[in-house]
Amino acid sequence: MTIDIVALGLVIGLANGLLYALVAVGFSLIFGVAKILFLTHGELYMLGAMFAYYFIQKLGMGYVPAIILVMLITGVLGLIINRFLHRLRGQDLPTLIVTLAIAMLIANVALNTFGERSQVVTSTLWPGTISLLGIIFEGQRVAIVFVALAAVLALHFFIQRTKAGQAIRAIAQDREAALLQGISVSRSQAMTFLIACATAGLAGILIAPVYYVDVFLGGPVLMRTFIIVILGGLGSFPGAIVGGLFLGVIESLGSIFIGGHAMLLSFGAVILMLIIRPQGFLGRE
DSSP, rough: OHHHHHHHHHHHHHHHHHHHHHHHHHHHHHHHHOOOOOHHHHHHHHHHHHHIIIIITTTTOOHHHHHHHHHHHHHHHHHHHHHHGGGGOOOOOHHHHHHHHHHHHHHHHHHHHHSSBOOOOOOOOOSSEEEETTTEEEEEHHHOOOOOOOOHHHHHHHHHHSSSHHHHHHHHHHHHHHHTTTHHHHHHHHHHHHHHHHHHHHHHHTTHHHHHBBOOOOOHHHHHHHHHHHOOOOOOOOHHHHHHHHHHHHHHHHHHHHHHGGHHHHHHHHHHHHHHOOTOOOOOO
Protein backbone atom coordinates (compact mmCIF):
# COMPACT_ATOMS: atom_id res chain seq x y z
CA MET A 1 0.00 0.00 0.00
CA THR A 2 1.67 3.23 -1.18
CA ILE A 3 1.19 6.78 0.03
CA ASP A 4 -0.01 7.71 -3.48
CA ILE A 5 -2.98 5.36 -3.24
CA VAL A 6 -3.93 6.61 0.22
CA ALA A 7 -3.64 10.26 -0.91
CA LEU A 8 -5.80 9.53 -3.94
CA GLY A 9 -8.31 7.79 -1.68
CA LEU A 10 -8.43 10.86 0.57
CA VAL A 11 -9.12 13.19 -2.39
CA ILE A 12 -11.86 10.89 -3.65
CA GLY A 13 -13.27 10.67 -0.12
CA LEU A 14 -13.26 14.46 0.29
CA ALA A 15 -14.93 14.96 -3.09
CA ASN A 16 -17.62 12.38 -2.38
CA GLY A 17 -18.00 13.60 1.20
CA LEU A 18 -18.59 17.20 0.13
CA LEU A 19 -21.21 16.05 -2.38
CA TYR A 20 -22.89 13.95 0.31
CA ALA A 21 -22.75 17.01 2.58
CA LEU A 22 -24.45 19.18 -0.07
CA VAL A 23 -27.35 16.73 -0.19
CA ALA A 24 -27.47 16.19 3.57
CA VAL A 25 -27.35 19.93 4.37
CA GLY A 26 -30.50 20.46 2.31
CA PHE A 27 -32.20 17.48 3.93
CA SER A 28 -31.31 18.81 7.40
CA LEU A 29 -32.48 22.35 6.57
CA ILE A 30 -35.86 21.06 5.42
CA PHE A 31 -36.22 18.96 8.55
CA GLY A 32 -35.18 21.88 10.76
CA VAL A 33 -37.65 24.34 9.23
CA ALA A 34 -40.56 22.16 8.12
CA LYS A 35 -40.04 19.15 10.45
CA ILE A 36 -40.36 16.87 7.41
CA LEU A 37 -38.31 13.77 6.58
CA PHE A 38 -38.09 14.72 2.91
CA LEU A 39 -37.91 11.32 1.21
CA THR A 40 -37.99 12.97 -2.25
CA HIS A 41 -34.52 14.44 -1.76
CA GLY A 42 -32.56 11.58 -3.33
CA GLU A 43 -34.61 11.76 -6.53
CA LEU A 44 -33.73 15.45 -6.98
CA TYR A 45 -30.06 14.44 -6.82
CA MET A 46 -30.81 11.81 -9.48
CA LEU A 47 -32.54 14.43 -11.65
CA GLY A 48 -29.46 16.64 -11.40
CA ALA A 49 -27.31 13.83 -12.80
CA MET A 50 -29.78 12.84 -15.53
CA PHE A 51 -30.41 16.43 -16.64
CA ALA A 52 -26.64 16.80 -16.85
CA TYR A 53 -26.58 13.91 -19.32
CA TYR A 54 -29.49 15.34 -21.32
CA PHE A 55 -28.31 18.95 -21.48
CA ILE A 56 -24.61 18.25 -22.02
CA GLN A 57 -24.57 15.05 -24.07
CA LYS A 58 -27.83 15.36 -25.97
CA LEU A 59 -28.17 19.13 -26.44
CA GLY A 60 -24.46 20.00 -26.46
CA MET A 61 -24.79 22.61 -23.71
CA GLY A 62 -21.70 23.82 -21.86
CA TYR A 63 -21.06 22.45 -18.38
CA VAL A 64 -21.42 25.75 -16.50
CA PRO A 65 -24.72 26.78 -18.19
CA ALA A 66 -25.97 23.24 -17.51
CA ILE A 67 -25.17 23.66 -13.80
CA ILE A 68 -27.18 26.89 -13.65
CA LEU A 69 -30.13 25.35 -15.51
CA VAL A 70 -30.14 22.18 -13.40
CA MET A 71 -30.10 24.16 -10.15
CA LEU A 72 -32.92 26.35 -11.46
CA ILE A 73 -35.07 23.34 -12.44
CA THR A 74 -34.53 21.38 -9.23
CA GLY A 75 -35.02 24.53 -7.14
CA VAL A 76 -38.35 25.29 -8.84
CA LEU A 77 -39.40 21.66 -8.35
CA GLY A 78 -38.64 22.14 -4.67
CA LEU A 79 -40.92 25.18 -4.58
CA ILE A 80 -43.72 23.22 -6.27
CA ILE A 81 -43.34 20.31 -3.84
CA ASN A 82 -43.29 22.70 -0.88
CA ARG A 83 -46.51 24.31 -2.11
CA PHE A 84 -48.12 20.88 -2.29
CA LEU A 85 -46.87 19.80 1.15
CA HIS A 86 -48.00 23.10 2.68
CA ARG A 87 -51.57 21.77 2.69
CA LEU A 88 -50.46 18.88 4.96
CA ARG A 89 -48.78 21.03 7.63
CA GLY A 90 -48.82 19.32 11.00
CA GLN A 91 -49.82 15.90 9.61
CA ASP A 92 -46.62 13.92 10.00
CA LEU A 93 -47.60 10.51 8.63
CA PRO A 94 -49.54 11.79 5.57
CA THR A 95 -46.63 14.15 4.79
CA LEU A 96 -44.12 11.30 4.98
CA ILE A 97 -46.26 9.14 2.69
CA VAL A 98 -46.71 11.98 0.20
CA THR A 99 -42.95 12.68 0.01
CA LEU A 100 -42.39 8.97 -0.67
CA ALA A 101 -45.14 9.01 -3.32
CA ILE A 102 -43.60 12.07 -5.01
CA ALA A 103 -40.21 10.31 -4.99
CA MET A 104 -41.74 7.27 -6.69
CA LEU A 105 -43.51 9.50 -9.22
CA ILE A 106 -40.28 11.33 -10.11
CA ALA A 107 -38.40 8.03 -10.38
CA ASN A 108 -40.99 6.53 -12.72
CA VAL A 109 -41.22 9.63 -14.91
CA ALA A 110 -37.42 9.68 -15.15
CA LEU A 111 -37.37 5.97 -16.03
CA ASN A 112 -39.86 6.50 -18.85
CA THR A 113 -38.02 9.61 -20.05
CA PHE A 114 -34.36 8.58 -19.84
CA GLY A 115 -34.61 4.77 -19.84
CA GLU A 116 -32.90 2.36 -17.47
CA ARG A 117 -29.49 2.26 -19.18
CA SER A 118 -26.52 3.88 -17.47
CA GLN A 119 -25.22 6.94 -19.30
CA VAL A 120 -21.88 8.77 -19.53
CA VAL A 121 -21.25 12.51 -19.29
CA THR A 122 -17.95 13.32 -21.02
CA SER A 123 -17.77 17.08 -20.40
CA THR A 124 -16.08 18.19 -17.18
CA LEU A 125 -15.32 21.37 -15.27
CA TRP A 126 -11.61 20.48 -15.15
CA PRO A 127 -10.56 18.31 -18.12
CA GLY A 128 -7.66 15.91 -17.79
CA THR A 129 -5.58 15.37 -14.68
CA ILE A 130 -3.55 17.41 -12.23
CA SER A 131 -0.21 16.44 -10.67
CA LEU A 132 0.42 17.47 -7.07
CA LEU A 133 3.57 16.35 -5.24
CA GLY A 134 4.02 13.65 -7.83
CA ILE A 135 0.50 12.26 -7.33
CA ILE A 136 -1.91 12.29 -10.30
CA PHE A 137 -5.47 13.36 -9.51
CA GLU A 138 -8.48 13.37 -11.80
CA GLY A 139 -9.30 16.99 -12.66
CA GLN A 140 -13.05 16.66 -12.17
CA ARG A 141 -12.64 15.30 -8.64
CA VAL A 142 -10.46 18.28 -7.74
CA ALA A 143 -13.09 20.57 -9.31
CA ILE A 144 -15.77 18.85 -7.21
CA VAL A 145 -13.81 19.62 -4.04
CA PHE A 146 -13.53 23.33 -4.91
CA VAL A 147 -17.10 23.82 -6.20
CA ALA A 148 -18.79 21.78 -3.46
CA LEU A 149 -16.69 23.49 -0.78
CA ALA A 150 -17.58 26.90 -2.22
CA ALA A 151 -21.28 25.94 -2.24
CA VAL A 152 -21.15 24.74 1.38
CA LEU A 153 -19.36 27.92 2.50
CA ALA A 154 -21.85 30.07 0.57
CA LEU A 155 -24.72 28.25 2.30
CA HIS A 156 -23.05 28.74 5.67
CA PHE A 157 -22.62 32.47 4.98
CA PHE A 158 -26.27 32.72 3.86
CA ILE A 159 -27.58 30.97 6.98
CA GLN A 160 -25.34 32.86 9.40
CA ARG A 161 -25.07 36.36 7.92
CA THR A 162 -28.20 37.22 5.94
CA LYS A 163 -31.61 38.21 7.30
CA ALA A 164 -33.32 35.47 5.29
CA GLY A 165 -30.86 32.88 6.60
CA GLN A 166 -31.25 34.09 10.17
CA ALA A 167 -35.02 33.77 9.78
CA ILE A 168 -34.55 30.16 8.70
CA ARG A 169 -32.33 29.52 11.75
CA ALA A 170 -34.86 31.15 14.05
CA ILE A 171 -37.68 28.94 12.76
CA ALA A 172 -35.54 25.83 13.07
CA GLN A 173 -34.65 26.71 16.69
CA ASP A 174 -38.06 27.87 17.92
CA ARG A 175 -40.98 28.13 15.51
CA GLU A 176 -43.36 29.81 17.97
CA ALA A 177 -40.84 32.46 19.00
CA ALA A 178 -40.08 33.15 15.32
CA LEU A 179 -43.80 33.68 14.65
CA LEU A 180 -44.02 36.11 17.56
CA GLN A 181 -41.11 38.07 16.04
CA GLY A 182 -43.12 38.50 12.82
CA ILE A 183 -41.06 36.09 10.73
CA SER A 184 -42.97 34.63 7.77
CA VAL A 185 -42.74 30.86 8.21
CA SER A 186 -44.24 30.12 4.79
CA ARG A 187 -41.74 32.39 3.00
CA SER A 188 -38.78 30.95 4.90
CA GLN A 189 -39.96 27.40 4.28
CA ALA A 190 -40.27 28.09 0.55
CA MET A 191 -36.74 29.57 0.55
CA THR A 192 -35.48 26.48 2.35
CA PHE A 193 -36.99 24.09 -0.20
CA LEU A 194 -35.62 26.19 -3.07
CA ILE A 195 -32.07 26.13 -1.69
CA ALA A 196 -32.12 22.51 -0.52
CA CYS A 197 -33.43 21.11 -3.81
CA ALA A 198 -31.13 23.30 -5.92
CA THR A 199 -28.07 22.06 -3.99
CA ALA A 200 -29.21 18.45 -4.42
CA GLY A 201 -29.36 19.06 -8.17
CA LEU A 202 -25.90 20.67 -8.04
CA ALA A 203 -24.48 17.58 -6.32
CA GLY A 204 -26.01 15.38 -9.03
CA ILE A 205 -24.54 17.31 -11.95
CA LEU A 206 -21.11 17.50 -10.29
CA ILE A 207 -20.89 13.73 -9.89
CA ALA A 208 -22.20 12.97 -13.41
CA PRO A 209 -18.82 13.11 -15.22
CA VAL A 210 -17.16 10.87 -12.62
CA TYR A 211 -19.48 7.84 -12.55
CA TYR A 212 -22.04 6.28 -14.85
CA VAL A 213 -25.41 7.87 -14.14
CA ASP A 214 -28.87 6.32 -14.27
CA VAL A 215 -32.36 6.78 -12.88
CA PHE A 216 -31.64 4.50 -9.89
CA LEU A 217 -29.28 6.92 -8.12
CA GLY A 218 -31.91 8.34 -5.76
CA GLY A 219 -32.30 5.39 -3.40
CA PRO A 220 -28.60 4.91 -2.54
CA VAL A 221 -27.98 8.62 -2.00
CA LEU A 222 -31.05 8.89 0.26
CA MET A 223 -29.71 5.98 2.33
CA ARG A 224 -26.34 7.75 2.63
CA THR A 225 -28.15 10.94 3.62
CA PHE A 226 -29.85 9.12 6.49
CA ILE A 227 -26.46 7.76 7.60
CA ILE A 228 -24.97 11.27 7.48
CA VAL A 229 -27.73 12.94 9.49
CA ILE A 230 -27.55 10.17 12.10
CA LEU A 231 -23.79 10.65 12.36
CA GLY A 232 -23.84 14.45 12.28
CA GLY A 233 -27.15 15.13 14.04
CA LEU A 234 -30.54 15.52 12.39
CA GLY A 235 -31.29 19.20 11.71
CA SER A 236 -27.69 20.32 12.30
CA PHE A 237 -26.08 22.25 9.43
CA PRO A 238 -22.46 21.75 10.58
CA GLY A 239 -23.32 18.18 11.57
CA ALA A 240 -24.38 17.41 7.99
CA ILE A 241 -21.02 18.68 6.72
CA VAL A 242 -19.03 16.72 9.30
CA GLY A 243 -21.12 13.59 8.71
CA GLY A 244 -20.79 13.88 4.92
CA LEU A 245 -17.01 14.25 5.05
CA PHE A 246 -16.71 11.41 7.56
CA LEU A 247 -18.79 9.07 5.40
CA GLY A 248 -16.99 10.00 2.19
CA VAL A 249 -13.54 9.40 3.68
CA ILE A 250 -14.35 6.10 5.43
CA GLU A 251 -16.05 4.78 2.27
CA SER A 252 -13.09 5.74 0.08
CA LEU A 253 -10.34 4.51 2.40
CA GLY A 254 -12.42 1.48 3.33
CA SER A 255 -12.66 0.47 -0.34
CA ILE A 256 -8.85 0.58 -0.51
CA PHE A 257 -8.27 -1.57 2.57
CA ILE A 258 -11.26 -3.93 2.62
CA GLY A 259 -12.67 -3.64 -0.91
CA GLY A 260 -16.37 -4.21 -1.48
CA HIS A 261 -17.15 -4.43 2.25
CA ALA A 262 -16.46 -0.71 2.82
CA MET A 263 -20.16 0.07 3.26
CA LEU A 264 -20.12 -2.13 6.37
CA LEU A 265 -17.93 0.51 8.00
CA SER A 266 -20.68 3.08 7.48
CA PHE A 267 -23.32 0.90 9.10
CA GLY A 268 -20.93 0.04 11.92
CA ALA A 269 -20.30 3.76 12.53
CA VAL A 270 -24.05 4.41 12.66
CA ILE A 271 -24.62 1.60 15.17
CA LEU A 272 -21.81 2.87 17.40
CA MET A 273 -23.12 6.43 17.16
CA LEU A 274 -26.65 5.38 18.13
CA ILE A 275 -25.25 3.53 21.16
CA ILE A 276 -22.69 6.11 22.31
CA ARG A 277 -24.17 9.45 21.19
CA PRO A 278 -27.69 9.08 19.74
CA GLN A 279 -27.95 12.79 18.87
CA GLY A 280 -24.91 12.58 16.56
CA PHE A 281 -21.63 14.51 16.49
CA LEU A 282 -23.19 17.98 16.65
CA GLY A 283 -26.86 17.31 17.32
CA ARG A 284 -28.71 18.63 20.32
CA GLU A 285 -30.18 16.49 23.09
